[in-house]
Amino acid sequence: MEIEKKFLVNKMPDNLSKYTCYEIEQGYLCTSPVVRIRKKNSDYILTYKSREFFKSTPKLAIPDNVSACEEVELPLTKESYEHLREKIDNNIITKRRYNIPLYGDYIAELDVFSGKLEGLIVVEVEFRDALQASIFVKPSWFGDDVSTIKQYGNASLSKLESWN
DSSP states (O other): EEEEEEEESOOOOOGGSEEEEEEEEEEEEEEEEEEEEEETTEEEEEEEOOHHHTOTTTTOOOOOOOOOEEEEEEOOOOHHHHHHHHOOOOEEEEEEEEEOOTTTTTEEEEEEEEEEGOOOEEHHHHEEHHHHHHOOOOOOOOOEOOTTGGSSSSHHEEEESSSO
């Protein structure tokens, strides 16, 4: 299960070069349910995400301002990634992701988009459970919470011709 919150960024952290960084390219074969391919540096991944479990399980308490879904990741070869890349819908998303340690064991994943989404910067934090997500106190450099705003989801972003 993936439980996360996503925020805009008020102020970029200092000295990004000291953090682990990934070059990411991803595209969508389907957006409902989400079937995504991703190149993360030299790793290739196929991801399936679905929110159907949460729709059919009302007892599972997920706060309204938290994004949650079932997620399955499978490794791909470079050749299979390139084959599937030819079949994606919409646009390839490119971004640089910085993993920034926060307090406790939280990690901020700062995404600086390039290409058609140049200018968009968001930060995500993943949580072990819904309680952890609901009590999370965001750092001052985080901006507005956009966790449940569909236009900030990567599947929706892949449909845009530009961010501006």
